[in-house]
Amino acid sequence: MKKRSRFAMRLGVSVLFIVGVGMWVASCSKNNSMTGPGGGGSTSSGPAKVVGVVNDASTTGNPVLAGATVQIVGSSTSTTTDANGAFSISVPTDSTKTINISKTGYSLNQVVVTLKGDSTRNITVSLLKVGGSQSVPANAGGSVADTKSNAVITLPPNFVSASGNVTVTVTGLDPTTDQVRALPGGLQAVDATGNTVYLQPVSFAEYTVTDANGNVLPFNTSAGSGANIELPIPASLRGKPGYRNGDPIECYLYDPSDGKWKTPVPGVIGPSSVDASIPAIKATIMHLSWYGGAPAVNQRACIKGYVKNSNGTPAAGAEVDLYPGANGSTDKNGYFDLDASPSSNVRIVATVLSGSKVSTAEEVVYTGSAGDSCYTAPDLTLGLPQQGNFQVNASLYHSGSGSEAFDYAIASIQLTTPDNSTSDWDSAAVQIGYGSQFTTLTPLGGGSYYAFTGSPANFALTPGEMYQIKIDFDKNGTIDAEGSVRMVGVTAITNPADNGTVPKTFTATWVDSGATHSGYSANYWGFLSGDSTFLYFLTTNTQKVIGDNTIDSSFWGYPQVNSPLPAGSYSLSLWSFNGPGNFLSEVGDQLPNISGQNVTGYFYSYYFGTPVNFTSSGTGSGKAAGSISRMLPRRTKTPPLALKNFFKHIPASIRKKAGISLARR
Numbered sequence: 001m002k003k004r005s006r007f008a009m010r011l012g013v014s015v016l017f018i019v020g021v022g023m024w025v026a027s028c029s030k031n032n033s034m035t036g037p038g039g040g041g042s043t044s045s046g047p048a049k050v051v052g053v054v055n056d057a058s059t060t061g062n063p064v065l066a067g068a069t070v071q072i073v074g075s076s077t078s079t080t081t082d083a084n085g086a087f088s089i090s091v092p093t094d095s096t097k098t099i100n101i102s103k104t105g106y107s108l109n110q111v112v113v114t115l116k117g118d119s120t121r122n123i124t125v126s127l128l129k130v131g132g133s134q135s136v137p138a139n140a141g142g143s144v145a146d147t148k149s150n151a152v153i154t155l156p157p158n159f160v161s162a163s164g165n166v167t168v169t170v171t172g173l174d175p176t177t178d179q180v181r182a183l184p185g186g187l188q189a190v191d192a193t194g195n196t197v198y199l200q201p202v203s204f205a206e207y208t209v210t211d212a213n214g215n216v217l218p219f220n221t222s223a224g225s226g227a228n229i230e231l232p233i234p235a236s237l238r239g240k241p242g243y244r245n246g247d248p249i250e251c252y253l254y255d256p257s258d259g260k261w262k263t264p265v266p267g268v269i270g271p272s273s274v275d276a277s278i279p280a281i282k283a284t285i286m287h288l289s290w291y292g293g294a295p296a297v298n299q300r301a302c303i304k305g306y307v308k309n310s311n312g313t314p315a316a317g318a319e320v321d322l323y324p325g326a327n328g329s330t331d332k333n334g335y336f337d338l339d340a341s342p343s344s345n346v347r348i349v350a351t352v353l354s355g356s357k358v359s360t361a362e363e364v365v366y367t368g369s370a371g372d373s374c375y376t377a378p379d380l381t382l383g384l385p386q387q388g389n390f391q392v393n394a395s396l397y398h399s400g401s402g403s404e405a406f407d408y409a410i411a412s413i414q415l416t417t418p419d420n421s422t423s424d425w426d427s428a429a430v431q432i433g434y435g436s437q438f439t440t441l442t443p444l445g446g447g448s449y450y451a452f453t454g455s456p457a458n459f460a461l462t463p464g465e466m467y468q469i470k471i472d473f474d475k476n477g478t479i480d481a482e483g484s485v486r487m488v489g490v491t492a493i494t495n496p497a498d499n500g501t502v503p504k505t506f507t508a509t510w511v512d513s514g515a516t517h518s519g520y521s522a523n524y525w526g527f528l529s530g531d532s533t534f535l536y537f538l539t540t541n542t543q544k545v546i547g548d549n550t551i552d553s554s555f556w557g558y559p560q561v562n563s564p565l566p567a568g569s570y571s572l573s574l575w576s577f578n579g580p581g582n583f584l585s586e587v588g589d590q591l592p593n594i595s596g597q598n599v600t601g602y603f604y605s606y607y608f609g610t611p612v613n614f615t616s617s618g619t620g621s622g623k624a625a626g627s628i629s630r631m632l633p634r635r636t637k638t639p640p641l642a643l644k645n646f647f648k649h650i651p652a653s654i655r656k657k658a659g660i661s662l663a664r665r
Helices: 002-020 178-182 641-647 652-658
Strands: 048-056 069-072 078-080 086-091 095-102 109-115 120-127 132-137 142-146 151-155 165-173 188-190 196-199 203-210 227-232 248-255 260-271 279-285 290-293 301-308 319-323 327-329 335-340 345-354 357-366 389-399 406-416 422-424 429-434 437-440 442-445 448-452 466-472 481-486 491-495 500-502 506-512 523-530 534-539 543-546 550-555 558-562 566-578 594-596 599-608 612-619
Touching: 048 095, 048 109, 069 086, 078 086, 086 095, 095 120, 109 120, 120 178, 120 319, 120 327, 120 345, 132 142, 142 165, 151 165, 151 203, 165 178, 203 227, 203 279, 227 290, 248 279, 279 290, 301 319, 301 345, 319 335, 327 335, 389 429, 389 466, 389 481, 389 594, 406 429, 406 466, 466 594, 466 599, 481 599, 491 566, 506 566, 523 543, 534 543, 534 558
Parallel strands: 048 120, 188 260, 389 599, 500 612
Antiparallel strands: 048 086, 069 078, 069 095, 095 109, 132 165, 142 151, 151 227, 165 203, 188 196, 203 290, 227 279, 248 260, 248 290, 260 279, 301 335, 319 327, 319 345, 345 357, 389 406, 406 422, 406 448, 429 437, 429 466, 442 448, 466 481, 481 594, 491 506, 506 543, 523 534, 523 566, 550 558, 566 599, 566 612, 594 599
């Protein structure tokens, strides 16, 4: 009995281990009368929407960012980006709202949107990974640099109203590169006299201070002096007129409360304190936020163009971003007309997001001077929508009995795109249950969702019931995929008895608590181990003859030598499972039992039974069958999918005990 208790404890611990397991704002466009989504049209009282994609500006190719938070400033309305970096958020109709886009480890970005009626606005936003972070004593001050950009801040004593150490983070941004996509708010600014001006981007950095709880702290204006900052001049501008040591240049503060650049302070270019060969804009500031070395100008050019879908029809409501320049939407006929930086290479990016399908087009053009006519860009044709396929693996587990019983449900979701890249999907609503008794699984991160005994408090699996899984991938209230599996019952081995004795050939028997349900059936996996014999068997019966000297081919078609047992000590474990069709006897792929559009899914149920220990009085020869990986024929590179999907859900400690290997041979 002690052996059994120890094994049950190890099993419980193993299951618990699994549980752990745009440069110019659209308002300065020359065309503010757009009638497509995002620029006018409907005056319905229904909610408007902002949909978009968040990218990583720190990495080549600007990959999408999952798990970024999108929040309407001044409200509790927020959402997170899915595995494709996509999001959708409702906003009040006929309003102008500032939207925060943030993610731990990245700088803040913001977008100001104006929507009329129940229109939809498409946007594309990028975030930049934070630069250098350092702990600094608040009462003493100190200097912190971003070694990637050489942006610097030197803080005076008592620069924030806090005691002890605080974390100072500096993130430099080079607007002459793709990093410009991560600059918040556009470049509409307010000068010292209150007039609206437009900034010529040169060099930027975000300066933030947080306490031990992650709270953002403002600069203490009662400190003895301001903070000194350095903004390195980008390599492409060094040595040019206006960007040499001794040249004056204005610096502007970004105000996240209204999404505008303001409070200009004078700056001067001098040698960087990090590397004297690099010129840097130096200024003294009294606020902590984004700062930019950017002279104010009123000159700007414009770009107009046409965006069409892959089938040649106009792309109404497509998000259009100019880098550097404005961002806005196409009208109902697919046309746009936006401001851009004069005499510059400007990248045009058009995006349409529909559900989890994304279509994009890009073009680089060279604009004329401010006095030239509006530049007409070549037509942009959106690529075919990229739709991924969801893969779902879900399982129900029951282990132990009585006070040691433990129930567990888990689902893992991944999205594979046409280029065969796979990402975790953390934006679904997953429910598992039967009848009217459904439990919403808790997101665990990494594409996993779970519930277990005690969480929620009433979660428990009922043997023999037909369980359903319902998945809403985009949380819009519509079930996108569903499947079912019958929960296996609790099995108890009745022969041999624990600590009993059997002859060299005997019939193992067991009972199953799920058998009282009409239509119930289960698959049983037996594992017998002893001093010199291993034997695996699969059956749908509640008994199995052991030691009859037959060749048993029921284990997915691989022969097992069922030899009489030699005298010695043995252990018999019995695990029950149900799952997709062909799961028991077919070699190769099993049939999915979770269905939906662009969905392939497998739903299983398991019971890990308690083993019995016994002895054999027989005199059989007992040839060892060996581990599962040894049983597979050499022509098989990996175990069949059915076998692998089953085994990978079994705790590693149990796989080791059973001699199971999932490695390629």
